Structures are given as structure tokens and as C-alpha cells.
Amino acid sequence: MVIDGVRCAASAEQTFACISPIDGRAIAQVARGQAADIDAAVVSARRAFDDGRWAAKPPAARKKILQRFAEKILAAKDELALLETLDMGKPIQHSLGVDVPSTARCIAWYAEAVDKIYDEIAPTARNALALITREPMGVIGAIVPWNYPMIMSAWKLGPALAAGNSVVLKPSEKSPLTALRLAELAVEAGLPEGVFNVVPGFGHEAGEALAVHMDVDAIGFTGSTRVGRKMLEYAGRSNLKRVYNELGGKSAFVVFDDFADIPRAACTVAGSMFFNQGESCNAPSRVLVHESVADEFIAIVAAEAPKYQPGDPLGGSAPMGALVDDGQLRTVLGYIEAGHDDGARLVAGGQQVRAETGGFFVEPTVFEGVTNQMRIAREEIFGPVMSVIRFKTEAEAIAIANDSPFGLQASVWSHQIDRAHRVARSLRAGTVHVNQYDEDDITVPFGGFKQSGNGRDKSLHAFDKYTELKTTWIRID
Numbered sequence: 143m144v145i146d147g148v149r150c151a152a153s154a155e156q157t158f159a160c161i162s163p164i165d166g167r168a169i170a171q172v173a174r175g176q177a178a179d180i181d182a183a184v185v186s187a188r189r190a191f192d193d194g195r196w197a198a199k200p201p202a203a204r205k206k207i208l209q210r211f212a213e214k215i216l217a218a219k220d221e222l223a224l225l226e227t228l229d230m231g232k233p234i235q236h237s238l239g240v241d242v243p244s245t246a247r248c249i250a251w252y253a254e255a256v257d258k259i260y261d262e263i264a265p266t267a268r269n270a271l272a273l274i275t276r277e278p279m280g281v282i283g284a285i286v287p288w289n290y291p292m293i294m295s296a297w298k299l300g301p302a303l304a305a306g307n308s309v310v311l312k313p314s315e316k317s318p319l320t321a322l323r324l325a326e327l328a329v330e331a332g333l334p335e336g337v338f339n340v341v342p343g344f345g346h347e348a349g350e351a352l353a354v355h356m357d358v359d360a361i362g363f364t365g366s367t368r369v370g371r372k373m374l375e376y377a378g379r380s381n382l383k384r385v386y387n388e389l390g391g392k393s394a395f396v397v398f399d400d401f402a403d404i405p406r407a408a409c410t411v412a413g414s415m416f417f418n419q420g421e422s423c424n425a426p427s428r429v430l431v432h433e434s435v436a437d438e439f440i441a442i443v444a445a446e447a448p449k450y451q452p453g454d455p456l457g458g459s460a461p462m463g464a465l466v467d468d469g470q471l472r473t474v475l476g477y478i479e480a481g482h483d484d485g486a487r488l489v490a491g492g493q494q495v496r497a498e499t500g501g502f503f504v505e506p507t508v509f510e511g512v513t514n515q516m517r518i519a520r521e522e523i524f525g526p527v528m529s530v531i532r533f534k535t536e537a538e539a540i541a542i543a544n545d546s547p548f549g550l551q552a553s554v555w556s557h558q559i560d561r562a563h564r565v566a567r568s569l570r571a572g573t574v575h576v577n578q579y580d581e582d583d584i585t586v587p588f589g590g591f592k593q594s595g596n597g598r599d600k601s602l603h604a605f606d607k608y609t610e611l612k613t614t615w616i617r618i619d
Contacts, residue, residue, distance in 0.1 A: 143173045143342055144325035146186040147335030153178040158315060158344070163231035163464035164455050166500035172318050175343035177351040180310070183339040184357050187281045187308035190336030197278050197306035201257040208253035208304060210331035215246040218327060222292065222320055230288055230317040231464030231502070232418055233455050245292040245324075248600075251584045252300030255602060264613075271616040276609040278306035279384070280359040283352040285345075285373075286321075287365045288314035288466050289421040289524075295321055297588075298362040301604035303338065310358070311340045312349050316466050318342035345369065350376060353383075360384035362607060364423075366522075367547075367593045386607045387595035388423075388588070390522040391550030394543035395426035395579065396565065398536070398556040399434045407555045408442035411528070414579045416450040416506045419462050420526035421470075423594075424551040426579055428519055430539050433532045440489060440510050440530055447490035450526070452503040464501045465525060471502040474525030478507055481518040486529070487511040514542050522548070536561065540568045549591030553579045572598075 143150055156174040161167070173179075191197055196204070215222065222245075223237035232241075264272035284298035291313060302309050313321035318340075325340040341348050349369075353361055353376035360383055363373045370387040377385045395414075397407050414426050431439045453460030465471045471494065478492050491505035504526055512519050512529040519529045533539045543552060552571040556562045566574040572590040575581065582588075589598040598604060 143175055143179060143183075144322055144340045145179070145183045146339070147329045149326075152176065152343075153182070160229065160319065161467060162228050163466050163502045164228065164499070166468070166502070169228055170319065172315075172342050175312075175341035175348040177347070179341050179343070180348055180351040180355060183310045183341050184281055184352075184355050186336040186339055187310050188357055190334060191278070191280050191308040195334040196303075196308065196337045199306075204304065204306065205253045205256040207332040208249055208256070211328050211333065212246045212250035212253065214327040214331050215242065215249065215324070218323070219243075222323060225319040225323060226292060226317075227455050227463070229319045230291065230466050231455055233453075233457075233460045233463045235458060235460070236418065241290065241292050245296040248293070248296035248300045248584055252304040255605075256304045259602065259605060269618050271618060273614040273616070275612050275614065276305070276605065277612050279608055279610055280307060281357060282307045282309045282608055283355070283358045283361045284309055284311045285349055285352065285361065285363045285365065286311065286313055288316035289418060289423075291317040292320045292324065294364050295324060297364075297599040297604070299324075299338070302362070302608040303333070305605055305608045307608055308337045309339070310352060311338070312352050313340065313342055315342065315344050353377070354380040356381045358383055360386065360608065362386050362597065364388040364597070364599075366390055367595075370595055384607070386597035388597035388599055389590065389593060389595035390548055391423045391425070391590060391594050392428055392520065392522055392546050392548045393424055393426045393551040393553070393571070394428045394430055394546070394569070395553045396430045396539050396543055396555065397432060397435065397439060398539070398554075398558075398561065399432040400557050400561070401555040401577070402557060404435055404438050405442055408439050409446055410579050412443055412446040412450065412506070415528045416447070416462055416526050417580075419452070419465055419504075421466065421524050423522070424573075424580070426551075426553060427523065427528055428514075428543075428546070429528055429530045430533050430542055431530060432539075433534055436510075436530070436532045440508075443508055443528070443530070444489040447506040447508050450506040452495060452505070462506065462526065464503050466502070468502055470524065471504065474504050474523060474527060477518055477521070477523045477525070477527055481509045481512070481516065481527070481529070484516040484518070485511065486516060486518065491526070514545055520546065536565065540565060544568070544570050547593040550594040551575070551590070
């Protein structure tokens, strides 16, 4: 682990095996952080915050260090990409082309934002001066998932560090390696010791200890809705720390019969659904298609699916890689079986493949004849499984799309501008795409409605999560 700027063993000297999903082999032994280690990291972070070694630096000084941090990430792109692929199974081309540059851009963007956020003066009477200022919260606990380890870490680190906080990061035990390397690169870039600490470990040990710690001021959590509920419980059990949950999704992809280019919509949903092995909270896993174009749409998707057949993640052209571990493999296969049992019709995939490698691979899978009450339509699978649901009317499409406990993303495909606006406004989701899916930028917020959580990562709005507003009222006599 990395505490106070240096690598160290767990206090209990315990480790856990880091298993590569590519072939099922252990590639490292990682320090198993527990409550004592979390406490040491929080103490280090609090000391760094209180003495002002980071928070008291002029914004321009913090900016330069974070810019160097982003440059260090890009310079180490081959190493970081290899660690990411070995650790969680995504294709190396995606680690190199998406994860590393997105991580660096996030840190660099928040570096640039440091000295461009202004405080306020309230419009009070002339005998008073009311200043409204943003102040860093203090110690931030960041708990990130295994599907995009670097990117999710950057989404927390960028605004938290830019605002002047200290951070304790708990990466998933399934993918801890890049977080540890990021901490070292940050120190090399000039981030003061103790400002950014990483404690790997299990959720019920390190994660819970961080969430209940009395000296942690806020938790930024990305993960499942089930664990997100626990985060709120932990805050209630401890110091009522702020909790910002970015949770699961079951995003609806709604295709109307007036959309003229059905092949483009079908190819888009296949590419978005099967990217990152379907291990994305915003994957468009519920595809709602008007009954008059459903047959054409399904035929195209079924023909596209085999193009995403899993390959060797370390090869140069594999479109899909391995699921993160054997447990996730069993979960995905269980949902495929549930789809069969509930009466959905399999039109593509549905099998484990490459079992001879020792890795955890599943074919891109498409079900049609799905109803919104089936498990595969209601529960987050986090794997390459798409459910196609037919609808008759616009009202029915909106009702089905909103009939979900989640509300992370959605998409509307229509050439009628009034329909596109009307449906987009009716969908209860944090992001609604129109005639595209997954187009994205660091400048826009990411988060959801309902049980998809209350957190908003990215954009300037993320500063709201990691700063406190203070009013200073001055009487003018």
C-alpha cells in the first residue's frame, strides 16, 4: 500500500492474491489493508491537510503539480495499460486508447480548473459584506470499482485534489494495481506526502473501515446499489459524513419507427453494450424497439454480436476481453440461464468461451422476446447480455423505460425533433442521449436518478462534492 508517500506492507503483514482474469493465474500478492491501515492512512491524510502542505498552496501551485501528475500518467501509458489489462481483463487496445488518456485528461482538466473557480459576494445591504467561499472538506475517502479502475479513480482524485483535500483511495480488491502506481506517480510529480494514500483490501475490511472512520469528511463511492446502501448506513453510524454514491444502471435504448437509419442504431447499441465486456454501469442493456422495425433491428444486432467475440486481451485487436473473475463469470452465466427460464429467446451468443485458457470469457449475448418484468431486464448483470423489448406506442416506451429502479442513462432514436425532446424530458435518467450513445466529455456531469445514486462525477459540478460553502458576514459601520 502507499501511505504518507511511501510503499508499505499491511500492519498485519497479510496479503491477498491478485488473479488475472486472462488465464486465472495469480500475478501478484497485494497488501491486505484492514482497519489499522485505514486509520494510518487517514491520520496521514489529516496531518497533511491540517498543516496546509497542500490545501494552503496557492491555486496556481496546485495546478502545476496536478499538470505534472497528468504528464507522468501519459509518460507511463504502456506500464499502466498493461497493469490494467492484466488485472481486470479488458483489451490492451482499450487500456491504451481509452483508459490511460482519459485518466490523464481528467487530472489535467481539473488542474486547469483550479484557478478558474471564483467565490461570490452576496447582494446584501450596504452596511454588510457577505462573502461566500468554497473551502476544501478535509479528508476524502474514495472507493472505486473494478471495471474502470484508473478512470474512476481520476474522477474522484481530480476534483478532490484540485480543491485542496487529502484523499485515501480504496481500490477494488479485484483491480488494485494501477491505483498503487498512480500514487507513486503523484509523489514523483510533487504531490506532498500524505495527500494521496492508497489502501488496497476487501470491502468488508478496508472499505467499511474507511466509510465508518470518524475523521473522514466525505465518501465518494462508485459501485453497486447494494453497497451504496451500506455507505449511507456507515455514515449514519459514524460522523454523518457526506456520501456521494454513483451506482448501478439498467439503461434504456429506445428506437422509434421514424428513425430512418436502423442499421446505425443497431450497430451503435452493439458497440456500446459489448464494450468493456458489458462491465459498464451505463451499458444500454435494455433495448426498446418499436414493433414495426424490431425484426430488422434484431437481425442486425444478432449479426453484429459475433464481431465482438472475446479474444486474447493482450492481442492487438480483441474487441472484448475477459470478465473480471470467476465469480462474475458465474453471475453472468446465471443471468443467461435465467433468461432462458423466463421464456426469452436467445438470438446470439450465450456461452462461455476460451475456457481452455483458464480465463473468464463469455460470448456477446442477445435475447429478444423479453418483457420488462424478467430478471434480465430488471437487474444489473454487468456482463455482455442485451435484452430487446418490443413496444407499440410512445407512451408505452416511456413507461417501460422508466419502470426500473435505476436511472443512470438512456437514449432516444427519432428524427422527429418534438418527439426527441418530449421523450428525453420524460425519461428519468441522469444522461439522455439523442440519436447516439456514449458520446461523452469531461465537461459534462455523470450520475443518475433513483437507485443509480446521487453522485455527480466530472464537470465543474464535481467540486460541489468536495468543498464546503462558507459565509463570512462582515458588518460595515
